[in-house]
Amino acid sequence: MQIVESNPEYEIVLESFVKKRPRSKSQKRTRDDTDPGAEDRPTKHKEIWCDTLKTGNIPVSQLKIGVIGIGNIGRVIAGKLVKTGHTVNVWNRTAQKSIALRKDLDHNIKLTIHDTPQSLLLNSDTIFICISDDNELKIFFQNNFNMHDPEENTLQDKGMIIMTSMGPEAAKDIKDMIEKKGGRYLETLIQRSSLDNNRFILLAAGDEELFQSIESCAKAFSTSSVFLGDAGNACIVYLVLQLIKGVWLAGLIEGFHLAERCGVSSKDFEKIFRDTLLCNNYMKARVGHVVFIITA
Incomplete structure (x- = not known):
């Protein structure tokens, strides 16, 4: 066969079809050499089920909402929650971002800036944690919420909503860490909505009751919210x-x-x-x- 380089004097012509050579038995892929019927079995898919939050007029939640991390995402979420009447506590590693947010919201009394994550935790029922990296997330929990003390339930009855992009195994590790301290875990990953580019689609997995409890929060910044079952599933879809x-x-x-x-x-x-x-x-x-x- 002659290989013709890109040249305007030549064109590619399909002359004929050649029947594919059959593979030898040694070349055939098998899932399990010990099970002759394995090749014919369908692939086992992960069980993921979806549920969406109801739409329409949803009363504003009376829960006190915390937002940790006032970066690109945290700023949008905190701002939209305040504008829709939610009581919001915020903390950021550099206070300037929290101060700038308060100024943008015309010093709205629904927004409170906290000096420490511990103070925000004490004054919040449900907390959105907007930290981009799962390693930083683990370090943050260990440094601020007494994760090393086995006898102290630092997160007792607190809803921890994790917005960190990570693998499913890392998500399950974070879930275990939170639940050992008495907290409830919900991972929520966001994608820009095709209907409104200033709002999001919310992908959630973990504690279903916690998911249902944040419906007014989700409505504030998302066009739709989908619950995908067990921890790690939202991370997979994301x-x-x-x-x-x-x-x-x-x-x-x-x-x-x-x-x-x-x-x-x-x-x-x-x-x-x-x-x-x-x-x-x-x-x-x-x-x-x-x-x-x-x-x-």
Whole structure:
């Protein structure tokens, strides 16, 4: 077979189909060599069930809500909770972010800034923890909530809502850590909504009663909320969605590079791309950055 490099004088023509050679028995994949029927069995899927919070007019929760970590996500959540009438306590490692949030909310009396996580814990029923890394999350719990003392139930009856992106095994470790201290665990991961880019879709797993108790909170910042069963399940769904987004972005970058190599400028291709169905909200927010990088 002659390999023809990219050349305008040549074209690729499919001349014929060739029947695939059968694999030898030694080449066949088997799930279990000791079980001859294993190959015919369907793959066992993880049991994940979904439930959504009810919509419509939901009364504002009388629970005192805590938000730890006033970064990009924590700031949005705390702000929307205050604006919808919830009583909110906040703490951040650097107080300036909490102060800036209070200023943006016109010093709303529903918002209270705490000097320590311990103070926030004492004055809150349910706490959203917005820490980005699961290792930092573990260190935070160990340093602030007496996790090493086996006899002290520091988190007794507290609802701990973890918004950290992590693997399912790490999620189960955090759940065990919280429950050993008397607390209740709910993981909640968020994705931007296709209906309203300033609001989220909430993916939750863990304590179902805790999930039901935050319905007015979820309504404040999300267009829909989905309960996915046991701890770790929401993390799995979130990671799959992140993988899909990564593949889309890689395809976008490769597509622009290919257009450039074929003589179509990035600016011209951007105009074409923006008019297609492919340019959804996620792509639209990133295509400008891709063009900037390629043309820089």
